[in-house]
Amino acid sequence: MARWKGVFHKQGIVGLDLGSYMIKAVQVEPTRTGWRLLQIAQSPTPADSIRDGVIVQPQAVAEAIKKLLRENAFRASAAITAIAGAPVIVRQVALPKMSEAMLRKTIRYEASKYVSTSIEDSYIGFEILGDLERTPAEGEQSESAEKQMQVLLVVAPREMVDAQIRTLEMAGLEALAIEVEAFALYRALFEINRVATAKLEGRPAAIVDIGASYTNLYIVSGDGFFLTRTIPIAGDAFTQTTQNTLHCNWSEAERFKRTVDFRHLLKRRSTRSRTSGEDDSTQESADGAQEEAVLRALQAQVDELLREVRRSLHYYQSQFPEGSPHGQVTNLVITGGSSQLGGFTEYASARLGLEVEPGDPFNNPDFDTAHISAEALQMFTPVLGIAVGLAVREAFAEQQRQAA
Numbered sequence: 125m126a127r128w129k130g131v132f133h134k135q136g137i138v139g140l141d142l143g144s145y146m147i148k149a150v151q152v153e154p155t156r157t158g159w160r161l162l163q164i165a166q167s168p169t170p171a172d173s174i175r176d177g178v179i180v181q182p183q184a185v186a187e188a189i190k191k192l193l194r195e196n197a198f199r200a201s202a203a204i205t206a207i208a209g210a211p212v213i214v215r216q217v218a219l220p221k222m223s224e225a226m227l228r229k230t231i232r233y234e235a236s237k238y239v240s241t242s243i244e245d246s247y248i249g250f251e252i253l254g255d256l257e258r259t260p261a262e263g264e265q266s267e268s269a270e271k272q273m274q275v276l277l278v279v280a281p282r283e284m285v286d287a288q289i290r291t292l293e294m295a296g297l298e299a300l301a302i303e304v305e306a307f308a309l310y311r312a313l314f315e316i317n318r319v320a321t322a323k324l325e326g327r328p329a330a331i332v333d334i335g336a337s338y339t340n341l342y343i344v345s346g347d348g349f350f351l352t353r354t355i356p357i358a359g360d361a362f363t364q365t366t367q368n369t370l371h372c373n374w375s376e377a378e379r380f381k382r383t384v385d386f387r388h389l390l391k392r393r394s395t396r397s398r399t400s401g402e403d404d405s406t407q408e409s410a411d412g413a414q415e416e417a418v419l420r421a422l423q424a425q426v427d428e429l430l431r432e433v434r435r436s437l438h439y440y441q442s443q444f445p446e447g448s449p450h451g452q453v454t455n456l457v458i459t460g461g462s463s464q465l466g467g468f469t470e471y472a473s474a475r476l477g478l479e480v481e482p483g484d485p486f487n488n489p490d491f492d493t494a495h496i497s498a499e500a501l502q503m504f505t506p507v508l509g510i511a512v513g514l515a516v517r518e519a520f521a522e523q524q525r526q527a528a
Contacts, residue, residue, distance in 0.1 A: 139515030158490025308513030459483030
């Protein structure tokens, strides 16, 4: 099959998701019918090298990137990475209607009205989403009502962005773009997937991305983003809880937390009720008691996380007239490394009363994954959404320009 002639023929591009726990890398190429997955890989992030989304040890992270790409035969000269977390502000705002050139000149002033961070120490981006309908006030002539437009505003700390650029340069890669994680994840799960996009028609969906340091919640529709929120409950908190419960070291807690199964809570069964052979009954009983203790401790944190998700969904719903389908989130997609706790998807669905499904960027009729083993896909898929969205970014933008 002839390959689609796009940006991937000019230089190899790798999508890099630089997490505080793992570094994920993805390389794809566009085809005439969709996308072909060329390579995927991940490796541990050097300890304490990324804090609160900021790379504090660029050299260590750069060396880890070089090793990851070299050992997994990536052929790339450029990379796209992403940023997220509480310091990254993504908001839809209403502004007086103006040209893009004029907004570019005034964006720093406009942004200062909506964010409390230092504008001088921030990078600011925007996208004009379209005109807004405005109902004239009582007694006001419709002709004199100020015309407004809806703008997606992004504000990110310079320190966070500049550190990623320095790291890529140290790794010998050209930094093509530094994107917001939310946009990359939306692209991977919906924008390049015609089947998933069709499901968004008329109703929004929620994406819950559970990482190591924090959980990001996004509410999206076919028109883009409505709400983004960062919740400080995620994988590291789960590991810490497990460590405190078992009085073990961090690596042991990481392994043990993945043995629990939240489905036992739904069945109202205690893990202590499971039986085993008589020869090992004492040991099995002890193991069951440990698992039950960890499960109950984790349940408290997971329930708090789901309460915060529910509050966000209720807030979003309150922005629409009662009964409006645009305010009804009925589907939730869960992704990220810490979403792999046993039975988490089923438990979240029962608690939230929503359809919950794992985020799989390769559950896409237009994605060819034949080059990658089924075992690797099963292992990596839950954590690759952001990296996939980054990897396809340039080619997808080129496709859109050609289609316009």
